[in-house]
Amino acid sequence: MKRNTFYFVMAAIAVLGMFLSACGAAATATQAPAPTSMPATMAPTSMPATMAPTSMPATMAATQPPTAIPTAATMTGRTYVLVPKNLGNPYFDAANSGAQLAAAELGVKVLYQGPTTADATAQITLLDSLIAQKVNGLAISADDADALVPTGKAAIAAGIPVVTWDSNIATGGTQLFVNQADTQGIGDSQVQMALDITGPSGGEIAILSATAQAPNQNAWIAVMKTDLAMSQYSALKLDGIVYGNDDDTTSYNQALSLFKTYPNLKVIVAPTSVGIAAAARAVKDQNLSGKVFVTGLGTPNALRDYVKSGIIPEFALWNVPNLGYLTVYALDAIATGKIKGNPGDTFVAGKLGSYTIASDGTILLGKPFVFNKGNIDTLNF
Amino acid sequence: MKESISPSTAVPQPANLISERPPRRSFLGRFQHWEWMLVALVLLAVVVNTRLTPYFLNGQNLSRTSVDFMEMGLMMLPMVFIIITGNIDLSVASNLGMCASLMAVLWNLHINIWVAAGAGLVAGTLGGALNGFLIARVKLPALVATLGTYAFFRGIAYVLLGDQAGRGYPPAFTYLGQGMLPHTLIPFSVFLFAVLAVVFGLVLHRTTFGRYLFAIGNNENACIYAGIPVARIKMTLYVVSGFMSALAGLVLAARFGSTRPDIGTGLELSVITAAVLGGVDILGGTGTMIGAVLSLVLIGLITFGMGLKNIQDQVQTIAIGGLLILSILLASIARTISAGGVRINWRTVGLAAVLILIFAVFFFFFYWSRAPVLKAVFG
Numbered sequence: 001m002k003r004n005t006f007y008f009v010m011a012a013i014a015v016l017g018m019f020l021s022a023c024g025a026a027a028t029a030t031q032a033p034a035p036t037s038m039p040a041t042m043a044p045t046s047m048p049a050t051m052a053p054t055s056m057p058a059t060m061a062a063t064q065p066p067t068a069i070p071t072a073a074t075m076t077g078r079t080y081v082l083v084p085k086n087l088g089n090p091y092f093d094a095a096n097s098g099a100q101l102a103a104a105e106l107g108v109k110v111l112y113q114g115p116t117t118a119d120a121t122a123q124i125t126l127l128d129s130l131i132a133q134k135v136n137g138l139a140i141s142a143d144d145a146d147a148l149v150p151t152g153k154a155a156i157a158a159g160i161p162v163v164t165w166d167s168n169i170a171t172g173g174t175q176l177f178v179n180q181a182d183t184q185g186i187g188d189s190q191v192q193m194a195l196d197i198t199g200p201s202g203g204e205i206a207i208l209s210a211t212a213q214a215p216n217q218n219a220w221i222a223v224m225k226t227d228l229a230m231s232q233y234s235a236l237k238l239d240g241i242v243y244g245n246d247d248d249t250t251s252y253n254q255a256l257s258l259f260k261t262y263p264n265l266k267v268i269v270a271p272t273s274v275g276i277a278a279a280a281r282a283v284k285d286q287n288l289s290g291k292v293f294v295t296g297l298g299t300p301n302a303l304r305d306y307v308k309s310g311i312i313p314e315f316a317l318w319n320v321p322n323l324g325y326l327t328v329y330a331l332d333a334i335a336t337g338k339i340k341g342n343p344g345d346t347f348v349a350g351k352l353g354s355y356t357i358a359s360d361g362t363i364l365l366g367k368p369f370v371f372n373k374g375n376i377d378t379l380n381f
Numbered sequence: 382m383k384e385s386i387s388p389s390t391a392v393p394q395p396a397n398l399i400s401e402r403p404p405r406r407s408f409l410g411r412f413q414h415w416e417w418m419l420v421a422l423v424l425l426a427v428v429v430n431t432r433l434t435p436y437f438l439n440g441q442n443l444s445r446t447s448v449d450f451m452e453m454g455l456m457m458l459p460m461v462f463i464i465i466t467g468n469i470d471l472s473v474a475s476n477l478g479m480c481a482s483l484m485a486v487l488w489n490l491h492i493n494i495w496v497a498a499g500a501g502l503v504a505g506t507l508g509g510a511l512n513g514f515l516i517a518r519v520k521l522p523a524l525v526a527t528l529g530t531y532a533f534f535r536g537i538a539y540v541l542l543g544d545q546a547g548r549g550y551p552p553a554f555t556y557l558g559q560g561m562l563p564h565t566l567i568p569f570s571v572f573l574f575a576v577l578a579v580v581f582g583l584v585l586h587r588t589t590f591g592r593y594l595f596a597i598g599n600n601e602n603a604c605i606y607a608g609i610p611v612a613r614i615k616m617t618l619y620v621v622s623g624f625m626s627a628l629a630g631l632v633l634a635a636r637f638g639s640t641r642p643d644i645g646t647g648l649e650l651s652v653i654t655a656a657v658l659g660g661v662d663i664l665g666g667t668g669t670m671i672g673a674v675l676s677l678v679l680i681g682l683i684t685f686g687m688g689l690k691n692i693q694d695q696v697q698t699i700a701i702g703g704l705l706i707l708s709i710l711l712a713s714i715a716r717t718i719s720a721g722g723v724r725i726n727w728r729t730v731g732l733a734a735v736l737i738l739i740f741a742v743f744f745f746f747f748y749w750s751r752a753p754v755l756k757a758v759f760g
Contacts, residue, residue, distance in 0.1 A: 113691060125446075128685075130688070132689060147641070150559055
């Protein structure tokens with residue numbers, strides 16, 4: 001029996017050795033790109049002289065590890081982490097592309113780290129390891145506004161600036177929220193696009209929404225109704241509102257019934273990414289292209305073909321890469337002490353210009369971005 | 382604990398019931414090969430992490446990150462019992478969600494938080510009793526029964542809370558998940574887990590009840606004929622599992638300081654992974670509590686270490702999965718060795734080595750290729 005144990009231990013050691021060698025190789029491999037990428041990010045030192053080590057925030061000094069192991073926080077000047085709701089989501093990847101652009105302009109490093117699934121538990125575990133590293137700033141799209149409050153507070157208490165984007169953390173868990181769009185702007189854009197499509201002569205429109213209880217959609221529809229009552233939109237006549245429950249089949253069938261019920265229908269406005277795609281497909285399948293048009297909110301990759309074939313002449317969404325870009329500039333402004341994150345603070349976000357923090361602790365990216373045949377190929381998400 | 386129960390009275394005809402292996406009497410005797418392997422892996426993880434990042438050996442960091450694994454640990458304790466009897470409980474995380482949601486609903490109705498928490502514990506226990514009823518009385522296979530309640534409990538959580546959230550719990554309650562023992566860096570939830578792990582370990586390895594669990598896992602029919610109250614034991618296990626899921630739900634809600642109906646989604650697989658990696662045979666009959674606890678520590682250390690090195694979450698998942706396959710392979714090799722007497726089945730060993738090599742190459746390649754790919758995409 002002793003020999004059994006011996007053989008087992010031998011086999012175990014062999015296996016362990018392989019595993020270890022893989023680990024070792026992996027470790028060197030992850031570090032390998034660092035030296036090559038370091039000069040690249042360091043070279044365009046557009047950093048102002050005020051970023052000299054002396055004026056670095058106190059937390060930076062504390063993070064200097066006793067050993068000479070190069071780590072995320074020490075390899076370049078500052079390391080921020082952009083945390084999406086989940087990885088492998090084209091929407092967040094697009095935001096990251098904008099964030100990397102801002103990082104290059106600022107001469108900082110922005111890591112893109114998120115949980116595999118949009119799950120608060122996994123996101124908190126990830127954030128804990130980022131806080132432990134004392135990174136120089138966190139930009140979080142929260143998986144759960146409430147559950148992340150203790151983690152956000154812990155980060156701020158550890159001297160790490162926290163900015164939220166896309167999805168906010170409730171009170172106390174963040175210093176600033178970069179808001180991608182406001183209710184008024186979205187509602188206005190929907191009506192304006194409908195009028196753009198019908199032309200000054202106007203026509204009948206219908207709204208295909210998500211669920212009847214969806215808070216976002218209902219807020220936008222309320223704005224749209226107010227707008228439609230104004231004189232500049234008097235040419236538009238709202239036939240009715242139907243609900244596709246954000247389900248593809250239901251939305252498709254609702255679009256079909258709209259065609260039947262309102263033969264003079266000119267535009268379907270669908271302020272939901274599921275609804276707009278389903279309505280466009282219904283128009284295409286019924287050969288109503290040229291007679292009925294679709295507009296609303298959606299993402300370019302899902303709607304590219306419909307935009308090119310003219311079924312969706314234009315639709316809106318915020319400019320997602322710019323959202324990432326602005327987020328990094330806002331985080332950098334707080335991390336370098338240019339602003340405190342208080343209402344009224346003003347900072348310049350590169351190509352996007354100057355932003356002022358509103359009284360509710362948010363900054364607004366801007367008006368919704370309108371996609372059309374001319375610009376849709378420049379955006380990929 | 383006193384050695385009050387001798388094996389011969391605990392299990393009638395132990396030779397027939399508990400496989401061919403001679404009965405182990407001492408606590409250290411239970412500390413088998415795999416547990417030592419886990420100790421080695423834990424030490425290895427500590428050494429590698431310490432070498433790779435200066436942020437690892439830091440009391441505050443370790444204290445913070447350990448809390449992230451305690452709900453998993455609390456649910457793992459009864460799961461070890463259940464898996465040892467050759468059953469499974471897939472509904473633990475859903476039960477957790479149901480209990481936390483019930484508590485949140487009551488709290489939102491301005492009911493005292495401790496009353497609400499108590500209601501959550503009762504609900505979890507009842508949920509466990511439902512599992513136990515389906516499995517022990519109706520004789521449904523555990524996999525199917527708990528797959529059903531897995532959906533059922535989560536459904537109730539959504540019905541209870543809908544798109545609402547429970548929030549604003551008082552500090553006395555959030556202490557469960559966020560607090561530290563006075564004047565130490567030991568989080569309360571870690572303390573709670575440690576105490577319960579000792580209790581569960583003693584029950585498993587030092588009581589008649591614990592022996593029955595191994596016996597049931599090895600040969601359930603023989604146990605029934607031997608007069609062991611198998612149905613009642615199973616019922617007890619699932620009730621305990623339900624209670625512990627509810628407790629984990631309270632700890633998680635306290636850690637989040639809030640509750641949404643999707644709380645803890647997917648944790649059941651992590652719980653089962655931790656138990657199996659700890660050397661608990663998924664087919665039942667073998668396993669130790671210390672192995673399961675060690676594997677939880679190992680998973681925690683590896684996850685935290687990779688997080689500190691900013692290794693993507695997907696790769697972390699692959700690493701944990703690889704480790705699990707490795708553990709099962711090693712267990713299988715060990716079984717082959719003991720089945721074949723002194724001789725090793727070289728073919729199996731070779732096959733395992735090739736598989737591991739493929740895994741290692743894949744892992745290496747994935748890492749090595751990752752940076753350039755990322756650069757090409759976002760550069």
